[in-house]
Amino acid sequence: xxxxxxxxxxxxxxxxxxxxxxxxxxxxxxxxxxxxxxxxxxxxxxxxxxxxxxxxxxxxxxxxxxxxxxxxxxxxxxxxxxxxxxxxxxxxxxxxxxxxxxxxxxxxxxxxxxxxxxxxxxxxxxxxxxxxxxxxxxxxxxxxxxxxxxxxxxxxxxxxxxxxxxxxxxxxxxxxxxxxxxxxxxxxxxxxxxxxxxxxxxxxxxxxxxxxxxxxxxxxxxxxxxxxxxxxxxxxxxxxxxxxxxxxxxxxxxxxxxxxxxxxxxxxxxxxxxxxxxxxxxxxxxxxxxxxxxxxxxxxxxxxxxxxxxxxxxxxxxxxxxxxxxxxxxxxxxxxxxxxxxxxxxxxxxxxxxxxxxxxxxxxxxxxxxxxxxxxxxxxxxxxxxxxxxxxxxxxxxxxxxxxxxxxxxxxxxxx
Amino acid sequence: xxxxxxxxxxxxxxxxxxxxxxxxxxxxxxxxxxxxxxxxxxxxxxxxxxxxxxxxxxxxxxxxxxxxxxxxxxxxxxxxxxxxxxxxxxxxxxxxxxxxxxxxxxxxxxxxxxxxxxxxxxxxxxxxxxxxxxxxxxxxxxxxxxxxxxxxxxxxxxxxxxxxxxxxxxxxxxxxxxxxxxxxxxxxxxxxxxxxxxxxxxxxxxxxxxxxxxxxxxxxxxxxxxxxxxxxxxxxxxxxxxxxxxxxxxxxxxxxxxxxxxxxxxxxxxxxxxxxxxxxxxxxxxxxxxxxxxxxxxxxxxxxxxxxxxxxxxxxxxxxxxxxxxxxxxxxxxxxxxxxxxxxxxxxxxxxxxxxxxxxxxxxxxxxxxxxxxxxxxxxxxxxxxxxxxxxxxxxxxxxxxxxxxxxxxxxxxxxxxxxxxxxxxxxxxxxxxxxxxxxxxxxxxxxxxxxxxxxxxxxxxxxxxxxxxxxxxxxxxxxxxxxxxxxxxxxxxxxxxxxxxxxxxxxxxxxxxxxxxxxxxxxxxxxxxxxxxxxxxxxxxxxxxxxxxxxxxxxxxxx
Numbered sequence: 001x002x003x004x005x006x007x008x009x010x011x012x013x014x015x016x017x018x019x020x021x022x023x024x025x026x027x028x029x030x031x032x033x034x035x036x037x038x039x040x041x042x043x044x045x046x047x048x049x050x051x052x053x054x055x056x057x058x059x060x061x062x063x064x065x066x067x068x069x070x071x072x073x074x075x076x077x078x079x080x081x082x083x084x085x086x087x088x089x090x091x092x093x094x095x096x097x098x099x100x101x102x103x104x105x106x107x108x109x110x111x112x113x114x115x116x117x118x119x120x121x122x123x124x125x126x127x128x129x130x131x132x133x134x135x136x137x138x139x140x141x142x143x144x145x146x147x148x149x150x151x152x153x154x155x156x157x158x159x160x161x162x163x164x165x166x167x168x169x170x171x172x173x174x175x176x177x178x179x180x181x182x183x184x185x186x187x188x189x190x191x192x193x194x195x196x197x198x199x200x201x202x203x204x205x206x207x208x209x210x211x212x213x214x215x216x217x218x219x220x221x222x223x224x225x226x227x228x229x230x231x232x233x234x235x236x237x238x239x240x241x242x243x244x245x246x247x248x249x250x251x252x253x254x255x256x257x258x259x260x261x262x263x264x265x266x267x268x269x270x271x272x273x274x275x276x277x278x279x280x281x282x283x284x285x286x287x288x289x290x291x292x293x294x295x296x297x298x299x300x301x302x303x304x305x306x307x308x309x310x311x312x313x314x315x316x317x318x319x320x321x322x323x324x325x326x327x328x329x330x331x332x333x334x335x336x337x338x339x340x341x342x343x344x345x346x347x348x349x350x351x352x353x354x355x356x357x358x359x360x361x362x363x364x365x366x367x368x369x370x371x372x373x374x375x376x377x378x379x380x381x382x383x384x385x386x387x388x389x390x391x392x393x394x395x396x397x398x399x400x401x402x403x404x405x406x407x408x409x410x411x412x413x414x415x416x
Numbered sequence: 417x418x419x420x421x422x423x424x425x426x427x428x429x430x431x432x433x434x435x436x437x438x439x440x441x442x443x444x445x446x447x448x449x450x451x452x453x454x455x456x457x458x459x460x461x462x463x464x465x466x467x468x469x470x471x472x473x474x475x476x477x478x479x480x481x482x483x484x485x486x487x488x489x490x491x492x493x494x495x496x497x498x499x500x501x502x503x504x505x506x507x508x509x510x511x512x513x514x515x516x517x518x519x520x521x522x523x524x525x526x527x528x529x530x531x532x533x534x535x536x537x538x539x540x541x542x543x544x545x546x547x548x549x550x551x552x553x554x555x556x557x558x559x560x561x562x563x564x565x566x567x568x569x570x571x572x573x574x575x576x577x578x579x580x581x582x583x584x585x586x587x588x589x590x591x592x593x594x595x596x597x598x599x600x601x602x603x604x605x606x607x608x609x610x611x612x613x614x615x616x617x618x619x620x621x622x623x624x625x626x627x628x629x630x631x632x633x634x635x636x637x638x639x640x641x642x643x644x645x646x647x648x649x650x651x652x653x654x655x656x657x658x659x660x661x662x663x664x665x666x667x668x669x670x671x672x673x674x675x676x677x678x679x680x681x682x683x684x685x686x687x688x689x690x691x692x693x694x695x696x697x698x699x700x701x702x703x704x705x706x707x708x709x710x711x712x713x714x715x716x717x718x719x720x721x722x723x724x725x726x727x728x729x730x731x732x733x734x735x736x737x738x739x740x741x742x743x744x745x746x747x748x749x750x751x752x753x754x755x756x757x758x759x760x761x762x763x764x765x766x767x768x769x770x771x772x773x774x775x776x777x778x779x780x781x782x783x784x785x786x787x788x789x790x791x792x793x794x795x796x797x798x799x800x801x802x803x804x805x806x807x808x809x810x811x812x813x814x815x816x817x818x819x820x821x822x823x824x825x826x827x828x829x830x831x832x833x834x835x836x837x838x839x840x841x842x843x844x845x846x847x848x849x850x851x852x853x854x855x856x857x858x859x860x861x862x863x864x865x866x867x868x869x870x871x872x873x874x875x876x877x878x879x880x881x882x883x884x885x886x887x888x889x890x891x892x893x894x895x896x897x898x899x900x901x902x903x904x905x906x907x908x909x910x911x912x913x914x915x916x917x918x919x920x921x922x923x924x925x926x927x928x929x930x931x932x933x934x935x936x937x938x939x940x941x942x943x944x945x946x947x948x949x950x951x952x953x954x955x956x957x958x959x960x961x962x963x964x965x966x967x968x969x970x971x972x973x974x975x976x
Binding site for chain 1: 635686883887
C-alpha cells in the first residue's frame with residue numbers, strides 16, 4: 001500500500017468558515033475577495049501530449065539544414081507569403097499560430113527552443129512521466145513537481161481550488177500533497193439530488209458524513225476535499241461568467257478547458273495552478289506542412305491560447321501560461337511524410353510577467369554532427385531549468401523541492 | 417441451491433442461471449487464508465469478476481469456492497440465454513470489417529465537399545445516414561456490449577481478462593480506420609486467447625489490421641521502397657501515396673517491446689527497436705478502407721539480416737522474421753516478469769508482492785506463456801487470499817458501473833424512443849463509464865488505462881460516482897432498472913433500521929466498516945428518512961432509494 005499523505009487544509013479566517021460549513025454566498029464572496037487582497041499569481045500549464053514537432057511549431061527557417069531534411073513537410077520560408085511568420089530573422093511561428101503574433105509583438109510571448117529532458121527515452125509514456133514527476137530517469141518518484149512546489153509554498157489560506165486539472169483524471173504532475181482537483185465541467189461539480197426538492201433525506205449531507213469518518217487515506221481524504229470544493233464553487237459560481245472582451249475559444253475539449261480555467265481565475269476562487277492537456281501531436285504519418293493534420297492541431301492550440309489571453313485581459317498581468325511536450329520529433333521526415341519520436345522541442349511562455357518577444361536557449365543546429373544520436377534536435381536547455389524559473393519567479397514557490405537532485409546552473413531568463 | 421437460504425425472503429432475478437461451467441473435477445486446491453469463508457467468497461467475486469449480485473455469495477458457498485474458481489478458469493464458451501439475448505442487440509459484435517465498412521459507411525469525400533458547398537443540406541445528410549448507421553454507432557455498440565457482458569456474464573473472469581488484455585494491447589478506436597476494425601480485433605485477436613497462449617495473443621494482435629493501423633506498421637516498409645502506381649497498387653485506396661518513397665516506421669516495434677512484452681526496463685536498445693521494425697516491414701493491411709484484412713507484402717519487406725537482442729535473424733526470412741521476433745520476445749525472462757507483474761497488479765494489489773510475481777513468472781517461463789497456468793499460480797497463492805490484498809483495489813469507473821448494477825440486481829432496459837440502436841440498455845451505462853473518466857475503446861495512448869488507485873480517485877471523480885449512485889438507486893438512470901422492493905424483501909419499510917441492515921447485507925455483504933454503519937444509522941435519525949404522504953392513513957415509508965444510493969456511494973463500495 002502507498003504511504004499516501006494528504007494535505008490537511010490549513011485554513012484561516014473567513015475562508016475556513018466557507019470550507020467548514022454552510023455560509024451565505026455574500027459572506028463567501030467577501031471572504032474570497034479578502035483572501036486575495038494581494039492578488040495571487042496563477043500558472044497555467046498546458047501539456048501537448050504525444051510529442052509536438054517543435055521544428056514545425058517554431059520553425060528554424062534560418063537554419064541551412066532545415067529545408068534539406070524535410071522535403072514534403074517543411075514550413076515554407078516567411079518570404080513565400082504563406083509560410084512561417086518571421087519572429088527574429090531565424091525562427092518563425094507556424095502560420096496556424098497567427099493568433100499568437102500580436103502577443104509576440106507586444107512582448108508578452110516568449111519561446112524557448114531545443115528544450116527537453118536529459119533522459120534519452122523515446123517512449124511517450126516514460127518521457128511524459130519524467131516531465132511530470134520532474135525526475136528524469138527516476139520512475140519511483142510518487143508525486144509531481146507542481147504538487148511538490150505547491151505543498152512547499154507558504155500561504156495563509158489554501159483554497160480547495162488552489163490547483164485544478166481540467167479533465168476526468170488527475171495528471172501525474174499534480175499528484176501528491178497539493179490537494180489538487182480534477183474536473184471536466186464546472187457546472188456539474190455538485191451532488192445532483194433532484195429528489196431533494198420533493199423532500200426526503202439530504203443525500204449530500206449523507207455522503208459527506210460517510211467520508212468524514214475513517215483514516216485520512218486516499219479515498220477518505222479525497223472525499224473530504226470534495227465537499228470543501230463543492231461549497232466554495234457553489235458560492236463563487238464561476239460557470240456563470242461568459243467570455244470577456246469578445247474572446248472566442250476554439251470548439252472542442254481544449255478550448256472548453258481554457259474557457260473554464262479563465263472562469264476560475266476571474267471568479268477568484270483562489271486558483272494558483274491550472275492544468276490542461278491537448279493531444280494529437282504524434283504525427284508519424286501525413287503530418288502536413290502549412291496545411292494538414294499538424295496545422296489543424298496548431299490552429300486550435302494557438303487560437304485557444306490567444307482566446308485565454310483576450311478573455312483574461314488585464315488579469316494576464318498575474319497569469320503565466322507555460323506549454324510543454326514530452327519530446328520533439330526526428331529532424332528528418334520519415335517514409336510516411338511524418339516524423340518519428342525525437343528529442344529536443346520548443347516550449348512557450350505567455351503572460352504579463354514573461355520577457356516576451358525573444359526566443360531563448362542555445363540553438364544547437366541541424367547538421368548531422370550537431371544532432372542528438374545523429375537524428376534528433378539536441379537538448380540545450382534542461383526542461384527543469386525552464387520550469388523552475390517560471391515556478392519560482394512567478395508563483396514564488398521554493399526551489400528546493402521542485403526537482404530533487406537537480407541544481408539549476410542558470411535560468412533561461414524568460415521571466416522579466 | 418439459491419440465495420433464498422442465506423438471504424431469507426429475497427427474490428432475485430436470474431437465480432436459476434447456473435454459475436459455472438465446464439470446470440474439470442480435477443480439483444483446485446486453495447491455500448489456507450486468514451480471511452473468513454464469507455470474506456474469501458466476496459474476494460473471489462470482486463477480484464475475478466465485477467462484484468457480487470445479491471444471491472451470488474450463497475451460490476458460491478453452495479457450489480464450493482474452489483469449484484467456483486476452477487470454473488472461472490475454464491469458462492463455458494456458450495453465453496447464457498439471458499446474455500445471448502442481450503448481445504443480439506449489438507450486431508457489430510459478429511460483423512467483419514468489410515461488412516462494417518459497407519453497413520456503417522464513412523460519408524464519401526465527394527459528399528462531404530457537397531455538404532460544404534451547400535449542395536447537400538445537413539438534413540439530407542442525416543436522412544442518408546441515420547444515427548444508427550453512422551460509423552460512430554460501431555464503437556457505441558461495442559461499449560454497450562462490454563458493459564452488458566460485465567453485468568450479465570457468468571464467465572466473469574473471462575470478461576475481466578478480455579478487458580485486461582484489450583487494455584494491454586490497446587488500440588484507439590478514434591484513429592482513422594480503427595473503428596471499423598475494433599469489433600473484429602476484440603473477437604479474433606483478444607477474446608480467443610484471454611486464458612490461452614501469450615505467444616498466440618501477441619501474434620494475433622501483431623497481425624491484426626487494428627493494431628497494424630493504430631501503431632502505423634502497415635505503412636512501414638524497407639527504406640528504399642517507392643510505392644507503385646496503378647489500380648493494383650497496394651495504396652490504390654490512397655492515391656496520394658502512389659509514387660511516393662516509403663520507409664521504416666518504428667512505432668509498433670517500440671511499443672511491442674516497451675508495452676506488450678519486455679517492459680520499458682526489459683533490456684532493449686534503440687538499435688533493437690530499429691531492427692525489430694525492419695523485421696516487421698511488409699506486415700500490412702490489404703486495402704484498409706475497403707475490406708481491411710492482414711497481408712504480408714514481400715516487396716515492402718526488408719529482406720536483409722537483422723540482429724534482435726543479440727540474436728541473428730538471417731537474411732531472406734520474409735514474413736517469418738516477425739514471428740521469430742515474437743518468439744524471442746515471449747521467451748525473454750523480462751516478458752515473463754513484466755506480464756506477471758501486470759496481472760498481479762490487476763488481480764492482487766497496486767504494488768504486488770515480489771515473491772508472487774517471481775512465482776508467476778516462473779510458471780510463465782515453464783509453460784511457455786500459458787496464461788491459464790499463470791492465473792492458476794495467482795489464484796492459488798497465499799498472497800491473493802491475504803489480508804493485505806483484501807479490498808485493496810480501488811474500482812475503476814467501469815468496475816463501479818458494472819458492480820453497482822450487479823449489486824442492486826439491476827436489469828438492463830432499453831431507453832425508450834431512441835430506435836433500434838438504443839436497445840439493450842447498455843448504451844447509457846457505457847456513456848456513464850465515459851463520464852466517470854474511462855470512455856471504453858477510447859484510450860488514446862498505447863498504454864491503455866492505468867491500473868492504480870491514484871489515477872481514479874480525485875474529487876471530481878468521486879462526485880461523479882455519488883451522482884451515479886443517486887441516479888441508479890432512484891431508477892432515474894435510463895438503461896437500468898433496480899428492483900428496490902425485491903432487495904428490501906421482507907424488511908419492514910416502516911422501520912428504517914431494518915431497511916438499512918438489509919441493504920448493507922445485500923450490497924456490501926458484511927464489508928461495511930463500523931464507522932459507515934454508524935454514519936448511516938445516524939441518517940436514520942433524520943426526520944426526512946421516512947416520507948409521510950399527504951394521506952396519513954398510509955404507513956410511513958423509508959426512503960430506500962436514498963439509503964441504497966448512500967451505500968453505493970460509500971467509501972467501501974469504491975473498493976473491491
